[in-house]
Amino acid sequence: MIDKLGMLFRGFFNIFRKRKRIKLGIYGPPNAGKSSIANRISKDWLGEEFTTASAVPHETREIVVKEKITIKSKGKELTFNLIDTPGIATKIDYEDFLKFDLNAKEAKDRAKEATKGVIEAIKWLDNVDCVLVVLDSTQNPYSQVNITIIGNLAARDIPVLIVANKIDLRKSDIKRIESAFPQYTTIGVSALKGENMDLFYEGIFKLMK
């Protein structure tokens, strides 16, 4: 009887703990490198890939959750659930996918799934506790999609860290992102090459404190 009561209490405590774990969302426009960031975090701390990243836009068309990732920095530990979201866009043209060796049916199916993915990503804004907004540092940051994402997070009072990805590329310009969103910390990284990741993990600690 006491054992059963103990199990019941532990079960209740575990549910509570599970609920309390921070949900770190990864948001951004398509092809900014969200899944590459998710994979880099997963590889660095779990030793395995998390999701599929590719050059084809809208590769991630569903919410992907990786539970219980523990990162360490300066003797401290932090555990969270990582949520990779589909890229948010205002337009999706199936003909764009034809350039990537997909046939017409595959391209249309991908476009249909991508539209659903965008809707899901927006709905999930209500389920995340902190967010990494991943932007391609070679692109103009003043796009309406970026402004909409960041505006929505600000309206919900969700802490944000801006990740300026692709700093290994010649056209990368972190300063432009910093001046577009001066109210947030911006950290430049290359998820592909693993550049500046220590500073990035420190940024996650500061974001979640």
Next chain:
Amino acid sequence: MLTLQYVPHHEFTQLSVDEKLRRILRSVRDDKILLIEGRLTSLEESELIKMTMELINKDFKGVEIASIDYTPKDSPFFERIKKDFANFLLRIKPGLTIIGPATLVKEIRKDPSKIELLTMEKKKK
């Protein structure tokens, strides 16, 4: 032929968010480029994206949108307070929004102070 339509703020004042967004999307799907007085809120923008995604098909590829806030940041303090109060009473977010169908508008380039709208080139027959 391109159709540009200016939409003054008062066109939307009596409408709910849903009605306002549906009216915008109806015009955009009729191949009109709208110049709307004022800006949408972030929450309205995300709703607009969701509604747009639901409408995408082989003829409608989505929208291009950009908005600009032309309130001068260096205007005198009391001037700004006066304008903010007037905008609050009129329920207007100052600025300008441009929205058009992605089949006609290739890109809207924006930097903090100006907007450039690039249209699609006509396909050669």
